[in-house]
């Protein structure tokens with residue numbers, strides 16, 4: 475969400491706790507005074523840290539936001555690859571892999587067999603000369619980043635949170651921001667997959683380029699990924715600056731800022747006329763500083779504004795503009811992995827679309843107009859940059875993209891995330907994030923992906939009995955119910 479300046483510049487808080495805010499300190503207080511409120515209620519207190527504990531084989535599963543739920547008949551949690559192969563040989567029927575449950579779409583739910591590779595976690599090998607790391611598929615991004623850092627290495631980029639499993643993140647095209655930086659799956663040089671018949675397939679960029687192009691973003695439809703080998707880079711520090719800007723000024727400068735900074739993104743603060751910019755550049759100095767996170771307070775402020783003045787949008791904007799301090803800035807300098815990913819305490823549902831780079835700002839303008847017709851909306855709209863790549867089901871396939879993410883609180887209506895934005899995104903050739911809410915089906919998707927049929931052919935070869943398909947995947951791929 476939004477990362478905003480805070481008064482403190484200590485680095486005492488946990489590594490993944492860098493949060494994004496819009497209003498803070500004096501501005502936040504001024505807003506509360508303007509509203510006559512004394513306290514803010516937060517929607518949820520749970521943190522992403524919970525996801526660090528492997529599931530104790532519960533009977534019931536739900537995703538991070540609670541929207542997707544399932545009661546699988548069997549839950550496999552194999553301790554190693556052989557155990558996985560043996561367990562697969564003993565089961566029949568539908569099989570779905572689950573990572574950390576951070577997808578919003580129904581990729582995971584099954585009433586048959588759910589497979590978690592939480593116990594297949596950790597680094598297998600680091601090759602400092604080739605600059606690659608091989609890790610078990612159930613490794614969380616945060617654990618991988620720390621293990622790499624200990625060896626003087628780092629991931630090239632990271633998504634907004636780092637609790638996803640490696641296999642789960644790659645399977646949906648998970649990305650961060652940076653005009654020249656591709657999504658995580660583009661750094662994959664090899665993958666090991668156990669297909670539903672228990673066979674192990676090794677896919678290497680130099681020997682099986684087509685199968686790897688299919689497997690990079692697979693939606694978990696080819697089999698169980700057990701190991702991934704990724705290209706990595708020498709460890710680096712970043713300098714982060716967060717600032718506020720009138721929305722029109724931010725929209726005008728965004729392409730130049732994206733070209734100038736290693737990582738650049740911004741959040742539109744709906745009903746305020748402002749946006750918060752976040753830029754990260756390589757930092758070679760010694761003076762590290764990481765401010766205390768405060769963006770839950772900011773999100774609370776935006777929600778309070780909505781709760782109190784939602785029916786009076788003009789007044790809502792008037793109050794916000796007087797409460798926001800446009801001079802506010804946050805500076806932070808630390809390890810890349812400590813700055814690029816955050817903790818998200820407030821649960822939400824989300825849709826995200828990737829549009830061709832040249833159409834990004836025009837599309838965002840339409841999104842903002844639409845969201846500001848929804849007085850109930852309060853979450854900031856996130857705008858990021860992602861480099862194109864060649865994976866067959868990558869939403870960035872063949873084109874540099876801008877990503878636009880729209881959120882709704884987990885305990886509030888979210889259906890408008892689908893209905894309001896679909897026609898708009900289709901006009902801009904938008905491709906949905908596979909893990910975030912959308913309603914596209916096979917016919918529309920096939921038209922967006924030039925290698926769609928090639929992917930389906932690989933899928934048929936890897937899983938001829940279509941055991942890896944649940945209801946949602948059958949709808950996506952246009953496969954009739956079993």
Ligand SMILES: Cc1cc2nc3c(=O)[nH]c(=O)nc-3n(C[C@H](O)[C@H](O)[C@H](O)COP(=O)(O)OP(=O)(O)OC[C@H]3O[C@@H](n4cnc5c(N)ncnc54)[C@H](O)[C@@H]3O)c2cc1C
Nearest residue numbers: 573574575576577633634639642645648649693694699909
């Ligand atoms: C708070 C939050 C922040 C987020 N931030 C970002 C962001 O910055 N950028 C972004 O792009 N996305 C983001 N996402 C979306 C998230 O990164 C993706 O949905 C990702 O796929 C989740 O990974 P996971 O480990 O939770 O996998 P799950 O959601 O559990 O599963 C995702 C897919 O991976 C498959 N899968 C899992 N394990 C395996 C395996 N071993 N073999 C084969 N298939 C497997 C599953 O079957 C499923 O199809 C965010 C989500 C949340 C909730």
